[in-house]
Amino acid sequence: MTTVRVFLPGPVAVIPSQKVRDQLAPRLRPAHLVDNINALARAGALPARMEEKHLAVYTDTHVVGLYVTELGDAYRLGWAAPRGFRDEERLLRGALLLGGAAGWHEYHQIRDVPRGVTSSHMALLRQAWADANRLQPPPPRLPPRHTEYLDLMEQVIEAGRDIEVARQRAEPPIHYRRRESTREERRSASGVYAFTLVRPTTLAAGAVVHLADQPELRGKVKRLEGTNLVVRFDGPIDYGRIPAQGALTVMPSDLVFRAQADAVAALRRGEVSNPEMLRWFVDRQLAPFRTDPMARPRRALDPGGQLPAFQKALAVPDVLLILGPPGTGKTRTITEIVAACTARGERVLVTSHTNRAVDNVLQQLPEDIRTVRVGNEDAMTGRARELMVENHVTAAREHILAATQAMASRLAVFTGEAEAAGRWLVHLTDSLDAAHRAEQEAAGLAASLDHAVRRAQAPLAGRLAATGSRAEAARAAAERLRARESQWEQRHARAHARAGAGPLAFFHRWLADRRLGRLHAVRRRLGPAHAELADATAAHDAVRAEADRLVAADPEATGLIGARDAAVGRRKDAAAEAGRSAEMLWAMVAQVVPVPPLAVPDDLAAWRVLRDQFGASVRMLRGRAGLLAEWRDGIGDAELDLQREFVRYADVVAATCIGTATSKLLAELQFDLAIVDEAGQISTPNLLVPLIRAKRCVLVGDHMQLPPYLDDEVRQWRESLARDAALPREAAREIGELLRHSAFERLYGTVPPDHQVMLAVQRRMPQEIGRFVSDAFYQGSLLTDHSGGGGDPVFTSPFAMVDTADLSAGERGERSAGRGEGGNGHGWVNPLEADLIVRLVTRYARHYRDWAVILPYRAQAERIRAGLRNTLGDGPQVADNVGTVDSFQGGERDLIVYGFTGSNPRGEVGFLTELRRLNVAVSRAKWQLVLVGDTTTLGAARDEGFRALMGRMLDHLGEAGDRRPSAEVRARLDRAEGEFL
Template sequence: MTSVPVFLPGPVAVVPSEKVYARLAPHTNPLRLIEEMGRLAWAGALPARIEDDPGRLVVYTDTHVAWLFVTQRGDAYRLGSASLRGFRDEERLLRGALLLQSASGWFGFHQLRDIPPGRMSAHWPLLRHAWQNVNRTEERRPLLPPHHDAYLDLMTRVIDAGRDIEDARQQDAPPIHYRRKESTREERYSARGVYAFRLLRPAPLTVGSMVYLADQPDLRGRVRRINGTEVVVRFETAVDYGRIPAQGSFMVASSDRVFRAQSDAVETLRRTGAVNPGLLTQLVDRRLTPYRTDPGHRPRGALDPDSQLSAFQRALAVPDLLLILGPPGTGKTRTITEIAVACTARQERVLVTSHTNRAVDNVLEQLPEDLFVVRVGNEDTVTGRARGLMVEKHFLAMRERILAATEGTASRLAVFGDKEDVAGRWLAHLGDALTEIRTAEREEHGHTVAFDEVVRRLAPALAERITAAGSRMTSAHATVERLTARARGWERRHTAARDRSNSGILAFLHRWLAGVWQGRLEVVLRELASVREELAQAETALDAERAEAERECGAHPEASRVLAVRDAARRRCEKATADASGAVRMIRTMIETVVPSPYEPMTDREQLTDPAVYDRLARTLALFRARAGILAEWRSGIGDVELDLQRELVRYADVVAATCIGTATAKLLADLEFDLVIVDEAGQISTPNLLVPLVRGRRTVLVGDHQQLPPYLDEEVRAWGDGLAREGTLPPAAAREVGELLSRSAFERLYGEVPPEHRVMLTMQRRMPREIGEFVSAAFYDGVLRTDHPGWTGDPVFTSPFAMVDTSDRPVDERCEEPDGRGSDGNRRGYVNALEADLVVRLVTEYTRYYQDWAVIVPYRAQAERIRAGLARTLGDSTEVADNVGTVDSFQGGERDLIVYAFTRSNTHGDVGFLKELRRLNVAVSRAKRQLVLVGDVATLSAARDEGFRRLMRQMLDHLRRVGDLRPSAEVAERLGRLDDGEV
């Protein structure tokens, strides 16, 4: 690590911000973290860096990373944020750090006003000067244009602001109470406990959320499944069931993973490490490369010829960046699918990503099965078909295919490597038989010589003939061996010359030599055939002479005795020969179960006793025994290389799918580059989040709709700005710039500013009936959105698919909203409206006889809880109710046959709160496929103090009066009553 020691001559004061208490509690107290900084500084071992923002000091304790901001007076630091120390932090420290030392100590204070005047200092000029020395030894970054540097500095401030907003969300999040715990029989995932909890009421949890027990913060786990009020949690470590309270509560744990990934993307751009070298220029300067589309590019499936086909052809041709605006129901997913398929056909590696797992999985649902698609992420957060595309599933399937493909070979080789060693025993039997043959042959030869001596004494003339015949056979045998050796030599020369005669500058010479060697070989072979005939005649003559000798001398007692022992040895030799032949046959049969045997059947004793035969068989069995061991070890060890094989699977995938943050935090995707990055729902993704996948791709297609909900809602941004104003850590102008980036996605900022050929809008929606689609088009898309819908099929209550129940016909005290206040969990859940809630319950209870696919959308959690409770009483299925009643945010991207949206706000002063975020209404009304029912106080809504909301409401009411069905609530209640009584 490149480090520069810095001695701080005086004490250092640090004031934790409120959000740090929320982020670190209950695991770490910020004041204890400051004490740890002081302990390390006293030892001269407190690493620190000055990163990105010139007013920020990043300090590293043994366990945490803390971000410190210099106060305006320069006498202290404000502890703005802190998180657990990770691997990326080690990489940053290796690039360079300051080693802070202070004998005077580091002190934590609750408020800035508590710091003793004139006694503390941030020592900022000293640190800045020392950091310049670190920068001289640190690897120098490429020089960026000043406005690019400013943009990246701004992104760093936006990341910090996003962290602040997330901290505020976690701080405001209520405890999640459970009334019962249950053990499960699910897989324990490396001994981690998996338990089910029955909640008191539905909670705003998502699959994959990290939670901890409120009274035991060390018991942390991840939400694995949510089924109504049942939540299954997989704990990080093995947890004793008895340690978990029978009733208790969860808290959602905050995570810095997202913001670290965003910071890493900014750092990649700062060092010009993005795969697309012009990415910063494209984002900051809006300077994109002109191009032409190729009308010859045709999709595999059907796309509408006006906008979807244009988007498809532009996506295939664009060299850098294309934005596709996709209003609700216009087939964004179908268009993305066709783009991905066409690009993979060109051997391009495609990354499909989005902010949420659901959006990623929706695209994967429509990809054809012949594409090799790998989903990377947490299995607990993946749904539908995408679960089967997880890289872990691919690995298991590949492992099973490998095991199945090698099962036959492994079982056949097992005979060579099992404990009984059958093949080895047959080889040993062959060895014993060959030894017996050689012993019997020696004995037979010895007795034959002894018999010849007896014949020489009894019949000398016959003995001379036997000796002469033997000499002729021996001479012929020697000549055969000599000629055989010569033939082998000529054959080797001929083969070598023939092999070299097809190419090369000496090919002609080698062809001539091959002919010469072939001629000489033929001469030798003819001579060899003649000599072999002579050998056969000599052997026949010798056998005849010996037969004659046995007839003449066999009756002699000595000759009879010698012949008897000779014949016994001959029979032993024949039996051993048969045994050896049988052993070779068994070994040959076992070899043929694996490969065709290279050995011909052998019954001739001369072949069997050839030492080369036994040696070849022994080497073959040793080779097969080694192969059996290697294959068995390899098959049993496939799981040991799981990560390596998964990494290879990802590398060879046609399409890789992951969330934006997952592309940076999944180890399997480390250093992986993509030819095309497709980002769905880009209108909801903040700029820092979007940068995470963008730095990995050569080309990018952003698909989104900035008329849907933004990355951060206005009220969240305002709350963040109010907090900054109180702390004074960011100038007002900078805060406004950051706030604008928070509330508007990069997609929204880019769409109106890039050249026309780099943007396209999908204009044909097929989800909503015409009456709804025309309002959505006029209100949010300048009237260019057209409708292709089969039409309305009728409704038991209303005369149009676009209907509204007006509660302004009721007395003010009956229809008015009520603040929910703060519940037992200490958190505000907004407003409730008893009249609207009762109307919604009655509507949905009646409608469930006509629509199986329904949803209720309301702005506030308190109103959602009230409606859930009412529907649970009338429908009795709390799981279905919990899944189908929620706030606007939870239904973005979804669709239902029936949508009921209740505005909730009703008052005499026109206050509509955050309903003035008009995009909320777009999300709510554009979910309906068959019937949309709005419930609200027309008097309040049409007289709202917010001008934009008031104008939109009046436009909507005019549209309802023309093509919709606007009815007083009393009339609707009467209609529902008649339906319930069976009168209609």
Template sequence: MLDPHVDLPGVVHLVPSLRFVEKLREQRDRYPFLPDVDGIVRDLRDVASRGAVPARIERGRGGRGDFLKLYVDGRYVLNLNVTKHGNGYAIGSAYPMGFEHHDEIVRGALRLRARGWVYHHEIRELPFGIDAGWELLRDRWRLLNESAAAPPGPSAPEAHGEFLDLLDAVIEEGRRAELAAARTDGTIPYRRVDASAARRRSARGVHDFRLIGGRRPVAGTRVHVRAMPELRGRVDDLRGSLMTVRFERPVDAAAIPEAGAFVESPSTIPFERQAEAVRMLRDGESANPHLLDVLAGHRFRPFVPAAVEPARELDASQRSAYHKALAVPDVGLILGPPGTGKTRTIAEIARTCAAARERVLITSYTNRAVDNVLLELPPGLVVLRVGRDDGVTPGCEHLTLEAQAVTLQNEILRRTEPHLRGYAPAEDGQGEADGWLRQLDASLGALRAADQDERRAAARLGERAARLTAPAEDHARRLAGAAAEHQRVLAGHDEDLAALARRIDRAEARARWPVIGSLLRGRAARLAAEHRQGQDERARIHAVLTGVLRDRDRALADARRIRDTSPELADLRRALEEARAVSGERARAAADDAGELRALLHGVPVPPAPEANLPALAAFRDQAAQAVELMRRRLALLNEWRGHLGSRTEQLYPELARYADVIGATCIGTATTGALKGLDFALAVVDEAGQISTPNVLVPLVRARRAVLVGDHHQLPPFVDPRVAGWARDDPRALDLVTRSAFELLFPGVPDGHREVLRYQRRMPPVIARFISRWFYDGFLESDVRRPHRDALFAAPLVFVDTAGLPRRARHERPPRPDERWADTGYANDTEARVIADLVAHYHGDAADWAAILPYQAQVGLVTELLAARIGDEAAAAGVGTVDAFQGGERDVIVFGFTRSNANGAVGFLSELRRANVAFSRPRRLLILVGDSSTLAQARDPAFRAMAEALLDHVRTSGDLRDVREVQTLVAAEGDR
């Protein structure tokens, strides 16, 4: 496919379109997170410094030309039109990015790189003679679309199709098994119901049911009360015959029959999501274009690990995994044995990717594994937890969609509260603003009346003064007219005298000529006499003019005297001054009212403070009325918006997801939450991948452009439905997909560059870690633990409490009896149960963080019952469970009971050694193993027998091997102290 990166020639110059600034202001009123013009300039400058910005060329509506669509920083879109001279782009609009815009980028986009982006306020500021690169962009866009639409090359390898067909078959068989189980497994009767308020962590109703008979659903099973499908929930916990159900909605205990039965509610949603992921792979819609080639063909793309340094200290293997995970182009694998800090490594990978503006998905099969990683992330990241809130582990509740939506709602309500208070004066019909508008209107009415009075008083004064001074002023006007006429005549006379003087000068000059000069002297004399007469006439005219001007001034003085001395005019002037004073006072009062109104205007364009005159105050009133109306509309919109905001949180979910740096969800949860619809991820990190089947892991992988699987196939394998395993038994490939994780299937053939093994464990005491390393990890697991051993009972951190010295009847296993309230499947061992209960009670009193791990549910029920009487129901139920309940966890003290004790060496599913690896690798301080060494060392299963012999030898040489009776005596003695 064509490389989408385009290097633009030089700097890109931008200008606003005709109404862009105004439209941007309107958009920011609706979407406050949109930047202003300066913010857009900063964002583009940052883009230029970081690299490329996605862009598409779109066809304008109504026959308009093509335009450039920029997707800036994953937050908003800019529409750009090339200028007439091709020397820049005009910004037409800016608006928020939605999911559809992310889809557009995924479908195909150019990646523009420029040396800089410069904004000019006017188009005339654009430099001439430069090329904005428009034709280059159009050519590259055309080639990109042609390459995307080109006929497909050779069909995918046949192995790809077979792989996808096999996945579809596995998924379909799982769906059928789910439906068949619901049809044939019958009902789950109960005889009593208790509200389990102490266990409630959310608004959903949680209730305990005492089961009748031997039917026991597994935790997580969807059930509903028979004939009452509205009472639907999930099995939250199962402790013997006590089943806790977490209903989907709050349920009053009175609405639940006192005796009744549950029916399993089959759910095909996981299978539908798995099938959808396969379809996306088949249709080439996976966000990771190399995923199918990796899974079906085990072909990986070469790459160079990143050179970025982690923010936190990592050991050598963690650093290598970190550098590879940041750059892997398809799929990378990290093998994380117990205690090697895989959670820390994942958190650092996620932090670095998020800092680079890459959205990260943290996923796993279990909620606990997801939450362990999220709790490790630094506080600066925007982290979101998606999924059922009843599945979220304690400590992560604040990260859920609902919690963060409520937090965001409260924050929005808090931040908008000042605006609400500010807009409150504009409340329709009853706000302060309306009152001050009415007050200003009244003041302006009074001012207009005073202004009219002032005008009338001025008119009366002017009219009476004109009448009284009219004779003198009329005489003055006539004299002024006569004076003007005399001045005109005088000016004409002066012009004639000047002309006569010039003629005299010429005549006197000619009189000096030889021969004829004597004849011309008479002419000069006559002209001189004429000039003297003219001067005499000018003097006479000037004297007359002076007299006329004097009479005019005398008439004007008479008019002034009349104005100054007339009692009538004096009264009229006093009336005018009084009217002006009233007008000024009322103008000041109106200006004060305008100031009060202006002070109430909030969050809208505020008109300037007016001067204390009628035109300015009237103009202010009109502008203020418009501002109040705008406040009123905003107040109504804000109230409506806050009303919706307070009643619904779901509308915020997509926006929360869109702006999250890291999102955590279970594998299936990534495809069952509407908030993530259409959202893609730069990186998916799958934790505990060693126990996730390929169909399940596909669901998150198809939604991320690349992936890192973190797991350990030496620990628990994927859960296998026996019916599906039986169906796949005759096809090795199908059996692999059913029983082995994608991690286990890939790891042996992954190139070294695509995988890393974490080698340094910091959890277990070295004596435990040495056995784990030698037996399960070929000796490569190293310890970095220097924790001194201190314990009142045992001399070493690894202990084996041996029951082999007891009579067979005392130590023998047994099936559960029907009358036992905890009756369940499997085996129970009374002696081991009592010893384990004694040990746990001791360490519980010692305030140690402990867990009792047992292989069979019957033994879990027996130990829980014994412990409950000593330490309480809740503490016993929380600390006792099977291996599955504790994978991924760790405790100070782990007590493990083998349970099996028989003469023929039968160990059942203890032969699955990976379960032993999980159980043995949980402790931080002390591992106590309780069992019958004779049965374990003589087990019929060769692999288990070899492991048991090696374990016993290791305890003898490096640990503490004790007879059960000695231990019981020690515990009793400690209890008496």
């Protein structure tokens, strides 16, 4: 789409709704918006977009929604919203630029619009909008192989959606026998309640449930531990509305599948950040590139894969695959890539399938990188919660309020009901008015008093004039003589100064004597002149004193003198009050803006100039105070807008793959680089969701660890495709591959060598464990850099096994725990192994503080948890450190105890045939690995691949490990327990 200019040939009428008037009041009126629309239209620069039901018009400050009236001759202004960055992005995608000289006019009601004069010009606008859309380049024509690939992807997504929704609908209600409120810290007013279930369930965190028979009371599963279920409801909920015993119902959701389908649709339309994406996945065609050998990370990276991965990630134009076996420092490598890319101004998306994987990367990111975490708070770690966009907004709001508090306090005197500055300005004006009145009154009284004085002094007028004339003449004569005296003194001094030497000295002595004589003559006359002045002055003063007595005896004159003196006093008092007001106003203004020192004027004209200056300052600061107060008040109302801006200006945005599509905060946001961790576990439909948002990507994973998860129903559907005659065999095979293998696994080894790199040095496991992992899963290419084991109290090697094959089949055998292992068939328990593991961990807990027990089945995990609670206590250590393989992907412990559980004469090992699960389990150990299992079952497994792996493992135990019969281990534990007791 592009921008099209449209000239509107006639006037346009706008009728603001009452809702808009109320919304904008009191700070803004619709007329202001219409005035701005007119100004932009006259310049031919009024942006607008045709939306589904209205015309969106963009003023300088707002976006307004205009709806055509029934007659089509006017618009109703239905809403107005502040213009933000998302609006700018919409305009960049295409707009109409409206112009015209006829103008836009506001009318209060529709009946006020003159008929036949105005028009909405809607036909013209729709045509221009259609033209703008036609100018948009058509979507690319996809090669048939790309279309077929996307068709198959849609089949996979739709089948997954149908299976999942059907499964959710078939789920029976989850009954609980007790409910209670919790006191958990939370960042919203939502109600959080704990339910004790009647029996365990397989609900996952994030699942949406509602109270049976009360669908409006819905919430998300926050945590599930055994039969303890914690639910965060969507809003506050009255405790009394929750039955003491009842049931929860799972609400079907296809949110994940909609996000996947949207990604496929975007690929089909070509609306992706990198239009070459399909060439990666279908054709394995990638652009050649050259790395910069001088690129260096902040922290040291080893040359055995980490540094080459870092350098390639900075240069790759499309996709780089980093194979990160256990303990090779993939998180360290990722953080250095992130730091380098953000340092050069790139926006990076960090994502993975699970919240834990995302948060593991965030743990190591430098604090100077602006990082925002988006997603479900309940599924995040503590560090990630600190980076949540909500917390960024809260911190920014508090910082802004704190930073502006001092200014707001200083400006408080210019606003509010008790506006001090305004009151002092009024007081200054009143004081100046009072001074002006007093001055005018004093001037009028002075004229009347002059007339009264002349009348009272009339009998002495002649004498006053005569004595005054004589005194003035005597004063003038004396001043003339003093002037001549000064003149002759100066002349004498000059002649005397030259009379000391030189050829004319005699002449200057003569001249000095002559001028001294003149000076003495003047001084002789000056004495009588002074005497005459004194006599004349005394005579005049006597007559004046007599005249003053006449005035004092005149009632009219004395009254006027009193009135005049009172007016002068009032003028002085008013001027003093004006000065006090000016000092207060100056102090208030000086706290906010720089002002020159206060100079108190002498006359009222200068006072009025100063008052006008204060008035202008008060008006300016009153407006500033109002804007600041409005901003401080409004910052709490702009939560979502602020969140969007924080996300938009973040260096790094972190979210799960699906979270990048389901969070509204990330809508329409594009990234320079997407880094996908644990990509080997992510199905292709899930992987596409974040990748369509990035210009280039780095996939970090290990396809020799956990694969994408498939439940029984999807696996059965995949197997049924082979029997579907309507589906071509090649398509069925491709769908099977899409389901069975991650995109990372399918790409690694098939893309050009420059686009993949392996991190080849592991530092987590001792050599004994690392060599087995390397030989069994990485063709011997994984090297070890580790200091070795740490003196285990039970075994002589870091790679150890307790072999239960020394016992009878009845003692060591497995037992069915029923169906329900997360859709993966039967659950199994092994009482003998559970007892051994509980005793081992109880012994080890005094030696290894950081331990974990990994099991293939949840039922066995729960049995061991129960046993450890009896020996170690019912604390978080037991709950967090015992679980299935999936829960420990990406983690590590000093001690790992892995129980195989399976023991039967049939050689059945269940889903242990997924060999990569064993890789995950054994590669978690930092110092000691203890395996517990029945080697007769493991070594004779019916699955050929698993049997071969077990043979290799048993050989390695014989060469570098410590394999003990279970009876010997139990005896040693008996002795240790006796010593401890």
